Amino acid sequence: MTIFQRSKESEEDYGYIFDTDLPMIELSDDYLKELKSSIPELPHEKVERYVKNFKIDKKYAEILAAEHVLADLFEKVAKEINPELAARWLRHELLRVVNYNKKELDDLEIDEKHVIQLLKLVENKKITDNNAQKILEKMIEKSFDLAGIVKEAIKESSNAVRDYKAGKQESFNFIIGMIMKKTKGQARPDAVRKILKEEIEKA
Numbered sequence: 708m709t710i711f712q713r714s715k716e717s718e719e720d721y722g723y724i725f726d727t728d729l730p731m732i733e734l735s736d737d738y739l740k741e742l743k744s745s746i747p748e749l750p751h752e753k754v755e756r757y758v759k760n761f762k763i764d765k766k767y768a769e770i771l772a773a774e775h776v777l778a779d780l781f782e783k784v785a786k787e788i789n790p791e792l793a794a795r796w797l798r799h800e801l802l803r804v805v806n807y808n809k810k811e812l813d814d815l816e817i818d819e820k821h822v823i824q825l826l827k828l829v830e831n832k833k834i835t836d837n838n839a840q841k842i843l844e845k846m847i848e849k850s851f852d853l854a855g856i857v858k859e860a861i862k863e864s865s866n867a868v869r870d871y872k873a874g875k876q877e878s879f880n881f882i883i884g885m886i887m888k889k890t891k892g893q894a895r896p897d898a899v900r901k902i903l904k905e906e907i908e909k910a
């Protein structure tokens with residue numbers, strides 16, 4: 708038979724009892740600093756940094772910081788694009804497409820260069836939001852590289868390029884038609900025209 712005598716619930720009740728198998732260890736401040744420096748940046752620290760350095764809404768910062776893939780992509784894109792625009796597109800559009808396709812962020816094989824290129828077109832109003840959304844959907848399946856497609860079209864139509872340089876404007880329009888066909892009409896003609904002229908000058 709056991710009979711209750713008194714309760715012991717506080718540290719003071721047990722603090723004087725040491726475990727004989729656990730030796731006393733003193734941790735120096737330098738050692739603690741070293742340990743702290745070896746720990747990756749925690750999500751709440753990322754949130755504070757995003758709000759402070761990128762000036763984005765805390766709600767967006769919390770969502771971005773919660774997923775390391777999303778956070779890594781955001782930081783790369785935000786160096787080239789308005790951080791607020793980058794946060795909005797990654798938070799809303801990228802996650803929408805990922806969820807729709809029933810994929811995980813870790814499954815994505817997406818090149819940040821293509822995301823930057825796409826959002827630059829959006830930022831400079833060279834492509835509509837609607838078309839950008841469609842392109843982003845394609846990027847989940849296969850990266851969309853407008854500059855790469857233009858170079859490909861130039862390579863495939865060397866005669867038209869030569870004729871255009873000789874002064875035949877219709878040859879330039881022919882190459883634009885090729886590019887629009889390759890992008891299935893998703894790129895804006897004015898953006899294609901600008902990139903095409905730049906690439907032909909380099910060729």
